[in-house]
Amino acid sequence: MMRERIDCDVAIVGGGIVGGSAALFLRQAGLSVTLLERDWCGAKASGVNFGGVRRQGRPLEQLPLSQRAHAIWGRLPELLGTDAEYIRSGHLKLARSEPDLASLIDYRERTQGFGLGLEIITGEEFRRRWPALGDRAIGGSLCPEDGHANPRLVSPAFARAAAKLGAVVREQTPVDRVEKDGDRFVLLSGDALEVRARFLLNTAGAWSWRVAEAFGEPVPLESLHPNMAVTEPLPRFLDVNIGVEGGGVYGRQVPRGNMVVGGGRGFALDADRARPQRDAVLTLMRDAAELFPQLRHAHVIRCWTGVEGYTPDRNPIVGPSRTTPGLFHAFGFSGAGFQIGPGVGQTLAELVTTGGTPMPLEPFRIDRFTPTA
Amino acid sequence: MSGSLPPVIVGAGPAGIRAAERLVAAGLRPVVVDEAARWGGQIYRQPPDGGFTRPKTALYGFEAGKADAVHRAMAAIRDRVDYRPRTLVWNCEAGALDLLSDGTSETLPFSHLILATGATDRVLPFPGWTLPGVFTLGGSQVALKFQGCAVGRRVAFLGTGPLLYLVAYQYLKAGVEVAGVFDTTPFAAQARATAGMLRDPATLAKGLLFVGWLRAHGVPIHNGVRPVRGEGTERVEALVWRDARGQERRTACDAVAFGLGLRSETQLADLAGCRFRFDEADRAWLPERDGAGRSSVPGLYLAGDGSGIAGADAAELAGERAALALLEDLGRPVEAARVTELDSRLARIAAFRRSLSAAFPFPADWADAIADDTMICRCEGITAGAVREVARSGQAREMNRAKALTRAGMGRCQGRMCSATTAELLSRTLGTGPDGVGRLRAQPPIKPLPVSAGAERREVA
Secondary structure (H helix, E strand, C coil): CCCEEEEEEEEEECCCHHHHHHHHHHHHCCCCEEEECCCCCCCCHHHHCCCEECCCCCCHHHHHHHHHHHHHHCCHHHHHCCCCCCECCCEEEEECCHHHHHHHHHHHHHCCCCCCCCEEEEHHHHHHHCHHHCCCCCEEEEECCCEECCHHHHHHHHHHHHHHCCCEEECCCCCCEEEEECCEEEEEECCCEEEEEEEEEECCHHHHHHHHHHCCCCCCCEEECEEEEEECCCCCCCCCEEEECCCCCEEEECCCCCEEEEEEECEECCCCCEECCHHHHHHHHHHHHHHCHHHCCCEEEEEECCCEEECCCCCCEEEECCCCCCEEEEECCCCCCCCCHHHHHHHHHHHHHHCCCCCCCHHHCHHHHCCCC | CHHHCCCEEECCCHHHHHHHHHHHHCCCCCEEECCCCCCCCCCCCCCCCCCCCCCHHHHHHHHHHHHHHHHHHHHHHHHHCEEECCEEEEEEECCEEEEEECCEEEEEECCCEEECCCEEECCCCCCCCCCCCEEEHHHHHHHHHHHCCCCCCEEEEEEECHHHHHHHHHHHHCCCEEEEEEECCCHHHHHHHHHHHCCCHHHHHHHHHHHHHHHHCCCCEECCCEEEEEECCCCCCEEEEECCCCCEEEEECCEEEEEECEEECCHHHHHCCCCEEEECCCCEEEECCCCCCECCCCCEEECHHHHCCCHHHHHHHHHHHHHHHHHHHCCCCCCHHHHHHHHHHHHHHHHHHHHHHHHCCCCCCHHHHCCCCCEEECCCCEEHHHHHHHHHCCCCCCHHHHHHHHCCCCCCCCCCCCHHHHHHHHHHHHCCCCCCCCCCCCCCCCCCEEHHHHCCEECCC
């Protein structure tokens, strides 16, 4: 069989929301792009996550990227031709105790100037605005412009929009070998395809460590599996995306009425697949019904999980390789990559086209886990 | 200690009961888990306790003797099995099942498991199929056997497969007017296939008897039919259909019972990690099993229609055969002559089944005629057009992707009812064979699970 050969400016490994959005912004800048996806674009963590589009609660160092992403989320129909069920419903983080409320107030103070517009709401006002939550929280912090979206629709749409602008998008195309030959990266998929590119973006999610390792940058990336469940459609009782200070269960109700809840972890079937775990499922149902009594008589119709890469400090790895010019990494979002993804994609495109970015990427250096001598 | 765990059987139909009987005979005390309130499965489903007085001859017709024998077999071993009726198995994970019973979830570890999970109707939609009064063949039969009522006063029977004639016959016997039998199979195909069925003259005779009996009672039987639409406002009032010559015709009725054979309930086998293969005859992905019922997972056995449609007689034999395989694998003595006999009888049924598939071929072109605005996934309200669109635009080339993009198969039934349709629409739009679009990944729970079960959890000692 003749091996197909593609020469381009930028090769991208991984068609999730980061790789897909990077491809889109690179095409907008006029560069030639080849995106290789082992599965289907947006079918892994980008497409099966909870669907929270949330800045609130992120560590401060992520907020510039998160704000950049927020602007992109506001332009989805223009960029993707679909709103992908994105709603700026607000994200309400609940405080169930005085210390938790103090912690939310503290977060609001520390994030002044980032533009989150957080409002602390308590007491009568809290109960008036969210009667459905009853007295199970003493108050909460609302980020009015946060929200939620349908990840199954958003994430594939980025790659599709990139393809529409002329990016070469190859699905079911695993990268078996990647190396640098002079000033060109060479990617091989079996015997069928060879891609040569000046730049390489490593956006392969939980599997990104393979590409990083190929260039002498081992990373302590761990695969974990957030556990999620969805109920049958119920009468609307909740209009905000809900989180709880200190962790635990989270939930959102889609306009159709289904309640999506998350909490706990699934288990790995193998390196590529994961499944919800019985104890996590039962605990999630118990906790969700405790927080949302509206669910007590409902049924869970589906549980699921995904394969997501986690770093030891739960911050992602974003930025240039420390060993190989022209290589940029963006992975390890540790369960919080969906909202920030398009902002990271745009930043990668910026790094490639301009050689720099105003985004502070120091906290996300790939070599931060390497012990210094 | 996995060695000391009792064997577990899921399903108390003909396969599950015969498996339990054989294990009990070997001195074991199996756990038998079943969703129904009483044993018998779908085919030999019993009416609820109390107040239902129709005799078995009326409930099961020609099959009354077999139904009775299966019921008695279970009654005879009742005190030697750990019988769990009204219990849903909602998950299989890491060598244990998760059971739901009386709203409480319980984890049941196993070392040896026989899955006899049965089957449900396979359907393809047609315009009007969601009207009140339109039922599946199996559903219509359950109404008769379990609820003691008919789905209508004047019922049209549509589709293909042995159940088509059987249910029409049972309805006629129960005093319901049968508006007609509308068989999708061309007459010639059935006649050709009859030759193969001569291998099992008794079954063939029974089939011919149903047809003869229906004809003798003035029931019109039409071959080579395709549905055009169900008409009606509040409920179905007529079936509009196309005859073998392409002529559109209309038959007044107040109920339609339809189905295109059966589809195996394979989710548990999938969650348990069984390897699957595409079966041409059933036009479905099925868990692999050898002649004895061993799956690709050690200690896990498959019997009955849940792992390939072969009917109730085969299910009884396969249940017993799987139990013998289990006993062999436990190192217990089994009677070689019985094994040989079961194997040869199962082989004969398999040959007969092949003829039956030829006699009642799946009307694959039906899927092409489903109008774009016809709803194919009732749980989520997804149309045929939505599925075709993601295929045509290149966005989905397999089942899970189509589900992710359209929601088809994402609702309460998790694709159990609609995925046959989705597979046909996808594969025919893409021009692949029916095996070319994969199958939905199973996820727990395999049926809707009450949220309250999270708080009502029984820990296993």
